[in-house]
Amino acid sequence: MRRLPPVLMALTLLCGPGAFSAAAGADTPTATNTAAAADVDGVIVKFKTTRPASALSVSTTRTAATATAADTRPQRAQALGERTGLRLSDGAVVSSDTQVIHGQGQTTAALMKTLAADPQVEYVVENRRRHAHATVNDPLFVGGPGVSPAAGQWYMGAPNAALVSAINAEAAWSTTTGRADVVVAVLDSGVRFKHPDLDGKLLPGYDFVSTAITANDGDGRDANPSDPGDWITADEVANTRTFAPCYASDSSWHGTQVSALIGAATNNAAGMAGMGRHVRILPVRVLGKCGGHDADIVAGMRWAGGLHVEGVPDNPTPARILNLSLGSVGDCTTDDGRIYRDAIAELRQANVTIVVSAGNNNRSVHLPANCAGVIAVAGLRHAGDKGGESSLGQQVALSAPEGNCVNTFGECVYPILSASNTGKTGPQCPTYTTGSNSAARGTSFSAPMVASTIALMLSAQPTLTPDQITALLQSTARPFPPPASGDSTPMCSPITTKEQINCHCTTSTCGAGMLDAAAAVRAAVAAGPTVVARLVDAQSRVPLNGSLALSAAGSSTTAGRTVTGYQWRLLDGGALASFTGSTTASTATLSAIGSGLVTVELAVTDNTGAVGRSSAVLRMGSAPVAACGPDETDAVPSEGGGGAMGLGWLAGLAAVVALLAWSRRRAGSAAH
Ligand SMILES: [Ca+2]
Numbered sequence: 001m002r003r004l005p006p007v008l009m010a011l012t013l014l015c016g017p018g019a020f021s022a023a024a025g026a027d028t029p030t031a032t033n034t035a036a037a038a039d040v041d042g043v044i045v046k047f048k049t050t051r052p053a054s055a056l057s058v059s060t061t062r063t064a065a066t067a068t069a070a071d072t073r074p075q076r077a078q079a080l081g082e083r084t085g086l087r088l089s090d091g092a093v094v095s096s097d098t099q100v101i102h103g104q105g106q107t108t109a110a111l112m113k114t115l116a117a118d119p120q121v122e123y124v125v126e127n128r129r130r131h132a133h134a135t136v137n138d139p140l141f142v143g144g145p146g147v148s149p150a151a152g153q154w155y156m157g158a159p160n161a162a163l164v165s166a167i168n169a170e171a172a173w174s175t176t177t178g179r180a181d182v183v184v185a186v187l188d189s190g191v192r193f194k195h196p197d198l199d200g201k202l203l204p205g206y207d208f209v210s211t212a213i214t215a216n217d218g219d220g221r222d223a224n225p226s227d228p229g230d231w232i233t234a235d236e237v238a239n240t241r242t243f244a245p246c247y248a249s250d251s252s253w254h255g256t257q258v259s260a261l262i263g264a265a266t267n268n269a270a271g272m273a274g275m276g277r278h279v280r281i282l283p284v285r286v287l288g289k290c291g292g293h294d295a296d297i298v299a300g301m302r303w304a305g306g307l308h309v310e311g312v313p314d315n316p317t318p319a320r321i322l323n324l325s326l327g328s329v330g331d332c333t334t335d336d337g338r339i340y341r342d343a344i345a346e347l348r349q350a351n352v353t354i355v356v357s358a359g360n361n362n363r364s365v366h367l368p369a370n371c372a373g374v375i376a377v378a379g380l381r382h383a384g385d386k387g388g389e390s391s392l393g394q395q396v397a398l399s400a401p402e403g404n405c406v407n408t409f410g411e412c413v414y415p416i417l418s419a420s421n422t423g424k425t426g427p428q429c430p431t432y433t434t435g436s437n438s439a440a441r442g443t444s445f446s447a448p449m450v451a452s453t454i455a456l457m458l459s460a461q462p463t464l465t466p467d468q469i470t471a472l473l474q475s476t477a478r479p480f481p482p483p484a485s486g487d488s489t490p491m492c493s494p495i496t497t498k499e500q501i502n503c504h505c506t507t508s509t510c511g512a513g514m515l516d517a518a519a520a521v522r523a524a525v526a527a528g529p530t531v532v533a534r535l536v537d538a539q540s541r542v543p544l545n546g547s548l549a550l551s552a553a554g555s556s557t558t559a560g561r562t563v564t565g566y567q568w569r570l571l572d573g574g575a576l577a578s579f580t581g582s583t584t585a586s587t588a589t590l591s592a593i594g595s596g597l598v599t600v601e602l603a604v605t606d607n608t609g610a611v612g613r614s615s616a617v618l619r620m621g622s623a624p625v626a627a628c629g630p631d632e633t634d635a636v637p638s639e640g641g642g643g644a645m646g647l648g649w650l651a652g653l654a655a656v657v658a659l660l661a662w663s664r665r666r667a668g669s670a671a672h
């Protein structure tokens, strides 16, 4: 087994100490090649079989130390001890001629040496402890002592009595780990491209914020959706009319947090895991300082889904899923919602599924989450009741964790851990939100859990329509837990004009139930004949000149059919990696011959000729270098979307004019 790199080796960060303290010291227990004494439990002895097993020197007289009424193990220790002069006892049986032997009063090495010299012994090896392989090796996924929050990414695991609302994403990965050609657009504040858990996972995207004062990047629309920060000073609130509706605040890095929940590099032995694993993120910047405006949000939605927006180059990588963790008060059925209604109808026609967070005002669902045709997501506490912030009402489709603290002081116990940046104004160091001063909570984080699940569903069953997806998510959602006896927390009320902080969810206030990603993905597979190609990557980064074992284990086809063929190929990055050996078997070996990203595809064929595909973006060679500090050049990836910079300024100017003509008031949509 190749030694796994230390947790932080992949994070070549130019940050001061402390920025990644959450991950420090959390190494994987399987990483060492030499077992500590505590990990060795006796030695395994293979006895020679030149004579029948019954003729081996097996004592029928049990020693006092080992004999019990139920002990039917072969009793070899006594005779072996008599021959070697050691005090030995019998242990677990491996086979008819192989058994654990425990020794007393000598080291394991001395015991092995003595026993190996016995004429009836073929060989002796340590009986070492092994550990279950984590499905992914990202240290923050697991959490534990020294990690903040200690619960790690609790919201993605299997639900249990304590973590009732966990979404079962880990189990969904046994069906699919996502396809690189399934794109989720994140309509948000932009993103930090060079965060080590996002580097390479992001498509170029676009900046749709049309006013420079909101955009905070010196111009209007342009081809760079990187997030320059959205901080607001007290002076700006007091003296700048645009910012009067907002509070003074540090930069939120909201889009980075939402993006990483969906698509953080996973199984790279660093940082966090992303729910969509191999799916790609399309960052569409629509929010800046003090939120964003309807015109920019709707233009960004239309563009993200592949529709044409005047003055902007068409999107070369349209998204099947839009995630909007934003909104504000308003009713979609009135004139407030008209522009959203029109865009939603167009996007649904284009087979685009739209996920929107319900809002954080603990009253009625925000706009655009209350528009028909979108999937509105409310927020749950870890225990399955409604989170304090979450809005609620009939328009909610289903619910997912939003993070909650439990404690009223000290560490937040169950926040939503995600990627972020240490900069209070402009960007500084890549980091992760923790349970202390940056605890992330709110329905902004519930929506991407649903968006990621849809991305996995479409990875397994690409033909699903938005209505089918909604129905499958709802039919597979787990029921809200009933209140325990003596629980004084009220039931959530469908009368949403009054504040409802923490309450017990009902299907008329929090949707059909609690998101179950694994059940939803399984249901997506069952929804139609399909071949599921499951690409298993032992590790998503391959050292230069190293190799990676890939497997199609878990690939399947509809009942009654059989898988008949496999085909592995590189969709891009052919100069950086090559296959060693067969590319038509159920396993393949990929070797790194350069540094950079490659996309690997597995195609699985069944006996009817139906083909299923799965793809993964893997990093060859050196780890990404995360630049840090105000001089950071947050370069947009080169593929696609190029050549738009020159038009961006003009497009921005046109958009400002259009915005002024269209709207006489601010919509003031804010991040949830
Ligand atoms: Ca701009």
Ligand SMILES: [Ca+2]
Pocket (backbone or CB within 6 Å): 138, 197, 264, 265, 266, 267, 268, 269, 270, 271, 272, 273, 274
């Ligand atoms: Ca990671």
